[in-house]
Amino acid sequence: MTAAAQPLPAARRSKRMTPARWGLYAFIFITALYFLLPLYVMVVTSLKPMAEIRQGNLLALPVAPSIDAWVKAWTSACTGLTCQGIKIGFLNSLRIMVPSVVISILVGSLTGYALSLWRVRGGNILFGTMMVVAFIPYQVFIYPLVRVFSFTGLGQSLLTIVIIHTIFGLPTMTLLFRNYFASLPVELFKAARVDGAGFYQIYARIMMPMATPMIVVAVILQTTGIWNDFILGLVFAGRDNLPMTVQLNNIVNSTQGERAYNVDMAATLLTALLPLVVYFGSGRWFVRGIAAGAVKG
Amino acid sequence: MQKSNVDIRSLQIGFGGLKVLENLNLNVEASEFLVLLGPSGCGKSTLLNAIAGLIDVRGGEIHIGGRDVTWAEPKDRGIAMVFQSYALYPRMSVRRNMSFGLSVAGTPRDEIERRVGEAARMLQLNSLLDRRPSELSGGQRQRVAIGRALVRHAGVYLFDEPLSNLDAQLRAELRVEIKRLHARLGATMIYVTHDQIEALTLADRIAVMQGGVIQQLDTPKKIYREPVNRFVASFVGSPAMNFIPGRIARDGETGFIAGANRLGLNGYAFRGLPTDAPAVLGIRPEHIELTASDDPSAVSARVEMVEPMGADTLIWCRLADNTAFSFRHDADAQVCVGDTLNVRFPAEALSLFDEISGQRL
Numbered sequence: 001m002t003a004a005a006q007p008l009p010a011a012r013r014s015k016r017m018t019p020a021r022w023g024l025y026a027f028i029f030i031t032a033l034y035f036l037l038p039l040y041v042m043v044v045t046s047l048k049p050m051a052e053i054r055q056g057n058l059l060a061l062p063v064a065p066s067i068d069a070w071v072k073a074w075t076s077a078c079t080g081l082t083c084q085g086i087k088i089g090f091l092n093s094l095r096i097m098v099p100s101v102v103i104s105i106l107v108g109s110l111t112g113y114a115l116s117l118w119r120v121r122g123g124n125i126l127f128g129t130m131m132v133v134a135f136i137p138y139q140v141f142i143y144p145l146v147r148v149f150s151f152t153g154l155g156q157s158l159l160t161i162v163i164i165h166t167i168f169g170l171p172t173m174t175l176l177f178r179n180y181f182a183s184l185p186v187e188l189f190k191a192a193r194v195d196g197a198g199f200y201q202i203y204a205r206i207m208m209p210m211a212t213p214m215i216v217v218a219v220i221l222q223t224t225g226i227w228n229d230f231i232l233g234l235v236f237a238g239r240d241n242l243p244m245t246v247q248l249n250n251i252v253n254s255t256q257g258e259r260a261y262n263v264d265m266a267a268t269l270l271t272a273l274l275p276l277v278v279y280f281g282s283g284r285w286f287v288r289g290i291a292a293g294a295v296k297g
Numbered sequence: 298m299q300k301s302n303v304d305i306r307s308l309q310i311g312f313g314g315l316k317v318l319e320n321l322n323l324n325v326e327a328s329e330f331l332v333l334l335g336p337s338g339c340g341k342s343t344l345l346n347a348i349a350g351l352i353d354v355r356g357g358e359i360h361i362g363g364r365d366v367t368w369a370e371p372k373d374r375g376i377a378m379v380f381q382s383y384a385l386y387p388r389m390s391v392r393r394n395m396s397f398g399l400s401v402a403g404t405p406r407d408e409i410e411r412r413v414g415e416a417a418r419m420l421q422l423n424s425l426l427d428r429r430p431s432e433l434s435g436g437q438r439q440r441v442a443i444g445r446a447l448v449r450h451a452g453v454y455l456f457d458e459p460l461s462n463l464d465a466q467l468r469a470e471l472r473v474e475i476k477r478l479h480a481r482l483g484a485t486m487i488y489v490t491h492d493q494i495e496a497l498t499l500a501d502r503i504a505v506m507q508g509g510v511i512q513q514l515d516t517p518k519k520i521y522r523e524p525v526n527r528f529v530a531s532f533v534g535s536p537a538m539n540f541i542p543g544r545i546a547r548d549g550e551t552g553f554i555a556g557a558n559r560l561g562l563n564g565y566a567f568r569g570l571p572t573d574a575p576a577v578l579g580i581r582p583e584h585i586e587l588t589a590s591d592d593p594s595a596v597s598a599r600v601e602m603v604e605p606m607g608a609d610t611l612i613w614c615r616l617a618d619n620t621a622f623s624f625r626h627d628a629d630a631q632v633c634v635g636d637t638l639n640v641r642f643p644a645e646a647l648s649l650f651d652e653i654s655g656q657r658l
Contacts, residue, residue: 187384187457189352195398195445196372205397209388 046070046265053261069262073270077263079250086267089247093227093274095158100165101222105215107166108173113203115174116181117189118162127178134171142235149236163227164236172217172253180214181207216282224275244271300327300403300485301362301375301452303348308357310343313483313530315438317343318509321357325453325487330479335506336532341489344506345455348487349378362452372402374453377446381458383438385430392426395445409448415429419478434526436467442477447482456488460495472498493533497521504544521581524650529656530579536611539585539622540579542652545571553578553649556618558596564644567658575652582611584646585624588639595639598622614638 041058047065075085082088115123145164154160184207192202208215233243248271252264306381310318317340325472332378333341346352348359350371359367366374385394392413399409417423420440429484430438430616441458456475460468476499479486490496496503497517504514505528524530530538543555545562552573552656555578562571588595598614605611612629613623624640626632649658 184382185382187380187382188386189347190346191373191378191380191384191445192386192397193351193374194349194371194378195449196370196401197397201401206386 025119042265042269046262046269048262050258050260069260070266072260073251073267075265077251078254079247080254086244086247086251086270089242089244090270092237092241092247093244096161096165096233096237096241097223097226099162100169100226101219103162104169104173104222105218107209108170108218109211109215110203111170111174112177112179113181113207114272117186117202117207118199127174129235130171130174138168139231142231144281146235152243156236158237158241161233161241164232165229166230169222169225172221176214176218177211180211184231193279209259214266220278220282225276299375299452300483302327303453303485303487303541304346304360304656305344306358306360308344308347308359309355310340310347310352311417316509318347321509321511322503323511323512323514325485326360327485328483330486330488330499330501331507332496332500332503333487334491334503334532336491339506340509341506342457345457345487345489348453349455350374367468375451376453376455377449377451378455378457379439379442379446379459380459383430383442383462385438385441387430390427390429391422391433391441391630394430398445398449398633412448412450416447419447420444420474435463436471439463439471440474443478452483453487454484456486458490459488461490461492475499489557491533497533505532505572507532521656525657526580527577527579527650530650534581536582536625538581538648541580541620541622542575543578544575545573545658547571547573555620556616558568558616560596560616560644561594562644562647562649565647565649567649569658571658575651576658577652578642579648579650580622580642580646583624583625584643585622586641586643587626587642590639592639592641596642597637597639600634600636600638603632603634612638614640
């Protein structure tokens, strides 16, 4: 071997802009614009007083930006007969979402764990049925479920809507966790059994700590799904627990006199805020491989 | 620490319509190191999992330490197990991995501490106790997995191809470590592998399996020297045993005819009475000897290839009738491709197999 006489220049990717590349960037730019424009209009409109909106310059920046519309949307906009803003709906949605997310993930992961690692009699049939039912539009179930809940005396309540979200979340959650647990090396499960851990101990102490990536995915799916739900909340939550989406609809559709576009926009953005925060906040966890080190690494 | 024997009686295991094991009997004595050896799919891992209680049996009984545990839970069988993929709990430290089983069983804290410390000392894991499995090398992970088994103070230790995921050098190191561990603890160990070197080096007895049937159960020496059939003969030993087709002739002195050559079988211990029949002669490469051309038992062969292996050299030859065989010679052999050699097949080192059934004659 000869001594390295001259270091070779490292190969570099060509940075030259070819026409195809220009086209690509142009396409991406236009697509981004297409999706960002409505958002831009909403933000800009929500910051304008009504006088400016009436001039009809949809795309213009606000001349005198103010957050009055946001304050009004949050505290004093009228949702039907009461005029306490959308914050009531926000709190209702939180009260529905938190228990629903926690319980549906607990139930779904436990079902998925049982169906993936233990030989349950009729487990495959159960799982198959669950998957088939998951594809039936849930409007079909609404009337029978209303009858069931009024028969049991639960009627419309917070508990009812939590149970409803848990039931409708079950197929997805089960599928998610079943597939994840089935992908883990089965020897881990065997080792835990030899170590004497029982059904719930293996679930709580071995499997769930390893399922962090799936839990994150499940939280995102369920949080956004339940937060964005309209019809189930409307039907099952009851008058005192109407979620934010229903309240938003009331604000937008029950205005008398001049339509307060700025308040409508602000209320809409407020309603969309939580799913946005969830997406941005949890992206990092999505890509983490927690199972590293379980098997040959 | 008690040492249990394992007694398996007419065990049957199947999945759906597939029969994996049928009427299998095996008796492992206390303190014995038994190796289950066989190619993949021979049922050796299935048998081990059945002993551990991780799969259900269709029939038969499994007794461990004199107790019928056929339907007992894994934890109630007095066993500990080491897996091929280590199967360490990824979210727990080494210490927690080792103590998990004991804490589940409600062992007092100071007893757990004592046992973990003892196992860690034995396996040189003291400095690693607070690490996560992902921070360990493959060899360290498998030592932790062995440590996790040791703290259980089980009557029987089960190993499911524990070294198969490691590279060659680590495999050799850990093999010695396991052998030392067995010598020190005197525990009953059942060890599954497809690596015949591991089997030969570790075992008190080897059970060679194929197609769900134990072909031969004997000491490594016997398995190596006197394989009961062609499968065992070809599976055990590296470089592999040579097989030369021919026939047994009983014209006066019993001999083996291969092409134009006639080998005397004086000194071969036949199992029954030899008959004139087609047969296959098996001989290990290291049992073939060089000899002078005037030796009446000499067979001449042409050198086709020379494979130096460090300590010795493997020489590939062909007989006049084109039968190929290999033999081992000192590394300093002055042999070149194309040379003609005179070799001898000592009758006492041969194995003869029936051509059809493959059974030892």
